[in-house]
């Protein structure tokens with residue numbers, strides 16, 4: 213059992229009910245000001261639905277950036293899907309991030325590509341085949357009500373779109 217669990221470490225896999233996000237005693241201090249996070253402990257299991265709420269400046273974005281490995285903690289340990297995010301080698305970060313689905317506040321769309329191409333691009337990165345992309349993208353766009361705008365460029369869309 214233990215051997216099986218270890219085999220899965222760092223492979224982006226987890227069993228139902230298994231802890232997939234663990235923060236132990238995490239502190240994050242920026243160069244200036246008081247620490248953004250101080251002694252944070254979080255345990256989240258697969259399938260749990262979690263909201264992070266707090267005042268402006270309380271450290272929510274800092275926490276998310278730590279989970280994406282955009283930042284490293286000043287001290288403490290962070291484990292996501294078996295990846296030790298303090299020790300992970302740089303070359304493995306892209307592979308780790310392919311396990312995450314993220315909707316950014318600042319969009320991060322490719323400005324020179326239309327809606328269809330932006331969605332298709334994200335699928336290509338996670339190695340979906342061209343055939344499947346052709347099948348997936350229209351239904352993805354229909355799900356979010358953007359089927360009629362597949363040719364629009366990001367600048368032609370509203371914030372919510």
Ligand SMILES: Nc1ncnc2c1ncn2[C@@H]1O[C@H](COP(=O)(O)OP(=O)(O)OP(=O)(O)O)[C@@H](O)[C@H]1O
Nearest residue numbers: 242243244245248267268269270271272273274275
């Ligand atoms: N790059 C940085 N350098 C220095 N201080 C920073 C940096 N980023 C954030 N901070 C500070 O860290 C604290 C937490 O910021 P953070 O962005 O995590 O807050 P937040 O909870 O996401 O706030 P909001 O609800 O306004 O988005 C704040 O005091 C902020 O000023």
Ligand SMILES: [Mg+2]
Nearest residue numbers: 269272273274
């Ligand atoms: Mg924020």
